[in-house]
Amino acid sequence: MTASSPGQIQSVQTTFAILEYIRDSEGAGVTDVADAFSVSKSTAHGHLSTLASLGYIVDVDGKYRIGLQFLEFGHHARSRYNLYEAAKPEADQLAQLTGERCQIMVVEDFRGVYIYQTAGEQAVQTDSHIGGTVDLHCTAVGKSYLAYLPDNELEAYLEQVGLDERTKHTITDPEKFREEIERVREQGYARNLEERIEGMNAFGAPILTEDGEVLGAISVSVPTTRIDDSVDENELVEQIRRSARVITIRTTYS
Amino acid sequence: MTASSPGQIQSVQTTFAILEYIRDSEGAGVTDVADAFSVSKSTAHGHLSTLASLGYIVDVDGKYRIGLQFLEFGHHARSRYNLYEAAKPEADQLAQLTGERCQIMVVEDFRGVYIYQTAGEQAVQTDSHIGGTVDLHCTAVGKSYLAYLPDNELEAYLEQVGLDERTKHTITDPEKFREEIERVREQGYARNLEERIEGMNAFGAPILTEDGEVLGAISVSVPTTRIDDSVDENELVEQIRRSARVITIRTTYS
């Protein structure tokens, strides 16, 4: 707990830190929280009992866990984007058609957030899940999105966030990245070749409004073992782009 | 803002009240919040800037709105029930088959919470949505759930929550309600005949573990106009019960 900016309310910061701790540690009690944050048991108890009486955490077998009330907030936040309802059936279909994992992403504060994710028959497990965030520069969805952003916003991303190396395939050179983005613009789709996770690739396309503004992106993940082998990249990309177009139409007339 | 129990942290209560306000009012600014809670602008600003810097609310066109970070909490809470992944495809199929609205519910603190909801072709719009909560006593999902709860917990529900009247069809007499629950047990499914919303009916079945413990429930909503008319109740109920059984099997082997 370092200084933190002034005018901020500490107990609120603490409460959310505790919530994140409960989430990530798969349940915690008073003592756990007191130890984890080096506060007294009474303080931890105060936060936990407040959150519990508000229903944001629930007691399950003596450990507090994240309550379902957050579902409503999450769902509400998602519905703002007017994308979920339109994109869900397309993503499901794409996953079924390809047998792989398919995801829908939007961007908030320059972070990619998966608002939907669905798995086909042979999809491999990854760390991506609904609500999870990822870098934009090393994902197919992220690059699809960045490519259709105004130039100044792309530059703002490069400056404020940068190109952190995730694997040895991550593009970290700004100039090369601009070229990559240019390629995405020309081709209308993005590729991620093990740039975020070794062995995992993805192909994505932006979801645009009719005016050409980018709302989010859709992608299909394919493990390297199936690339060249069983997967026809051109056909897959065509399917993805078609889905993206359908979603555009659906969001327009709804 | 009345007294509230001691040992509770007020600023945390306030912050969550503000979050709920932002959610329900579709966006709010510093002045809105200050007015709504009769606090000074600086206080409102403190809460909002804290929440914003944590990323839990985001500035959209000068109004704060709920951030997507809650999606991760919601998704996490839902995944605890090990029901969503197994039930989603069944619900989708049921909605497609019947053309109506289908929902999956679990219970937290004696409140029914929809963890999934999907609409068929001719489904009518209702107020139910993912994360939304409903009474147990006047819904098909709720009655399905209560029927498979141990007797003492059912009695605890009647005592602690009670049978509030929602429409003139709501069962409000405890003795009649116990009979209704007995009927659900015998038949293995529950009916809601305009007991929560005028004109809306639903048919539901419990989702059980192999040991017979109730995990949640699944239901299909049908407007009164289509009952008797186009919908064959017996067939519909059979489909729902079959889906519930499939979900049980899926949750067991996953």
Next chain:
DNA sequence: TGCATCTGTTCGCTATCGCCGAACAGTAAC
């Protein structure tokens, strides 16, 4: 263009209330 009126932000001051530590009370373990 200028005035008026919104918005959000910053800054001391004060009283509140969040935090602490110790004592207490349940509960599981052995």
Next chain:
DNA sequence: GTTACTGTTCGGCGATAGCGAACAGATGCA
């Protein structure tokens, strides 16, 4: 039945959350 954990309650101190006023942008209207 004793031990060693849990979580809970209780004063007391001191940090801090909240207030109000003053400031600063933004927007709108004439």
